[in-house]
Amino acid sequence: MSGTGRRPETCAVVGGGIVGAACAFRLQRAGFGVTLLDPGDPRRAAAYGNIGHIAAEQCAPLASLSSLASFPSRLFAFGGPLDFRLRDVGLWLPWAARFAAASLPRRHAAGVQALTGLLGPALDAWPELADQAELPPGSVRAEGHGAVWFDPARAAKGMAAWETAPRGSVSIRPMSGDELDAYGETLSRAPAGGLRFEGTGQVSDPGGLHQGLLKAFETAGGRVVQASVRDLAASPDGVRVDMEGREPVAADLALVAAGAGSARVLRGLGASAPLIGERGYSIQSLRHGWPGTLPLTVFEEMSVVAAAFDSGLRLSGMVEIGSPYAPPDARKWERLESQAKALGLPMDGPLDRWCGPRPTLPDYLPAIGRLEAAPNVLYAFGHQHLGLTSAAVTAGWIETLARGEAQPEELAAFRVERFG
Numbered sequence: 121m122s123g124t125g126r127r128p129e130t131c132a133v134v135g136g137g138i139v140g141a142a143c144a145f146r147l148q149r150a151g152f153g154v155t156l157l158d159p160g161d162p163r164r165a166a167a168y169g170n171i172g173h174i175a176a177e178q179c180a181p182l183a184s185l186s187s188l189a190s191f192p193s194r195l196f197a198f199g200g201p202l203d204f205r206l207r208d209v210g211l212w213l214p215w216a217a218r219f220a221a222a223s224l225p226r227r228h229a230a231g232v233q234a235l236t237g238l239l240g241p242a243l244d245a246w247p248e249l250a251d252q253a254e255l256p257p258g259s260v261r262a263e264g265h266g267a268v269w270f271d272p273a274r275a276a277k278g279m280a281a282w283e284t285a286p287r288g289s290v291s292i293r294p295m296s297g298d299e300l301d302a303y304g305e306t307l308s309r310a311p312a313g314g315l316r317f318e319g320t321g322q323v324s325d326p327g328g329l330h331q332g333l334l335k336a337f338e339t340a341g342g343r344v345v346q347a348s349v350r351d352l353a354a355s356p357d358g359v360r361v362d363m364e365g366r367e368p369v370a371a372d373l374a375l376v377a378a379g380a381g382s383a384r385v386l387r388g389l390g391a392s393a394p395l396i397g398e399r400g401y402s403i404q405s406l407r408h409g410w411p412g413t414l415p416l417t418v419f420e421e422m423s424v425v426a427a428a429f430d431s432g433l434r435l436s437g438m439v440e441i442g443s444p445y446a447p448p449d450a451r452k453w454e455r456l457e458s459q460a461k462a463l464g465l466p467m468d469g470p471l472d473r474w475c476g477p478r479p480t481l482p483d484y485l486p487a488i489g490r491l492e493a494a495p496n497v498l499y500a501f502g503h504q505h506l507g508l509t510s511a512a513v514t515a516g517w518i519e520t521l522a523r524g525e526a527q528p529e530e531l532a533a534f535r536v537e538r539f540g
């Protein structure tokens with residue numbers, strides 16, 4: 121119910137990435153009149169450039185003592201994927217202090233429980249959403265994935281680590297000799313060891329899936345406005361959305377799902393979300409020789425993932441902590457290109473380079489809920505490395521909240537107010 125006691129009928133969704141598009145579609149389908157506000161450049165969204173993995177196995181938040189211990193060896197300067205942009209130190213230092221606090225065992229264990237609740241239903245929620253949106257068959261495939269190592273000692277260590285890692289209902293088994301040899305036929309050499317994961321999935325094309333959802337939203341009667349939202353003003357009567365260079369939009373409810381841009385939009389409402397743009401990089405080649413029989417594969421020693429999509433073979437990685445709006449750092453694409461070469465990845469064509477921000481809160485849990493200070497404002501952001509995986513589940517929860525039904529228990533861990 122709105123503050124006037126009237127059932128809300130309209131909703132303005134701020135941000136049309138994968139989370140915003142999934143929520144907007146579900147809300148429109150549930151009978152709300154939905155306006156989706158987004159600047160409209162699909163390549164700006166992490167929805168476009170992610171690696172298409174329904175990563176139901178990643179139930180352990182990256183805020184952990186083991187992540188902290190591994191930082192020095194993972195730094196970009198020493199050949200690793202992790203880079204802290206020095207110029208943005210004012211942004212990430214307070215974030216890093218909260219990250220360290222969230223890494224303590226008790227907080228980490230609570231995070232595992234919360235992420236397990238979010239990721240557990242992910243693989244079932246996606247096909248259901250894809251069906252509702254009438255996306256092409258095979259858009260989301262529950263075909264599992266692989267993780268491989270080239271060094272035998274690292275393979276043994278990595279496989280043992282996955283054995284005990286929290287991974288919900290996802291099962292693992294060592295790859296057979298034939299499965300490892302199949303990599304050797306495509307890459308410069310066969311891995312020394314590997315794991316096959318079951319209970320995870322892959323999408324046929326991240327950008328295509330995202331555009332498909334947006335199209336389904338419009339087909340269902342949703343309205344898309346190309347604009348960057350500056351601010352929200354909430355009152356018991358509803359929400360006014362102020363944009364750059366456009367007349368404001370009024371609605372009974374607003375949902376803030378603007379990925380790494382969400383904290384800026386919420387600031388005027390007094391919500392303090394220590395959100396960082398944790399940027400990833402990818403290279404992609406339309407022409408490639410990656411066989412359809414090989415699954416999406418994590419090359420654990422290099423911290424990169426390869427996946428073949430309708431739009432080409434993509435290699436992605438890197439964790440660059442800093443401003444989501446900084447210019448890209450070409451050294452990271454060059455690193456990916458040399459990793460592709462070292463692997464013997466069969467990328468034949470000109471390479472499309474992409475970089476975009478994972479929206480990440482310091483405890484590596486998203487923020488999903490209803491703003492306590494302004495109950496007609498809902499929010500869904502901070503999905504870090506798992507926004508594609510968890511968009512469909514998030515959209516279901518947001519629909520429940522918008523309908524005014526009892527809040528799902530799982531959401532207690534995702535309140536934005538946990539940051540004070």
Ligand SMILES: Cc1cc2nc3c(=O)[nH]c(=O)nc-3n(C[C@H](O)[C@H](O)[C@H](O)COP(=O)(O)OP(=O)(O)OC[C@H]3O[C@@H](n4cnc5c(N)ncnc54)[C@H](O)[C@@H]3O)c2cc1C
Nearest residue numbers: 135137138139166167170171173349379381400507508509
């Ligand atoms: C290299 C890489 C690989 C990844 N791989 C995976 C993977 O395999 N599986 C997985 O689950 N996740 C993966 N992720 C993470 C995933 O892509 C993100 O978690 C997800 O895209 C977040 O969704 P979102 O809708 O919150 O943000 P986004 O998809 O980034 O969309 C945010 C949208 O909000 C808009 N916006 C921003 N500010 C405003 C404003 N002021 N007004 C209006 N609109 C605004 C932006 O333009 C954008 O369209 C990966 C990320 C990267 C970078």
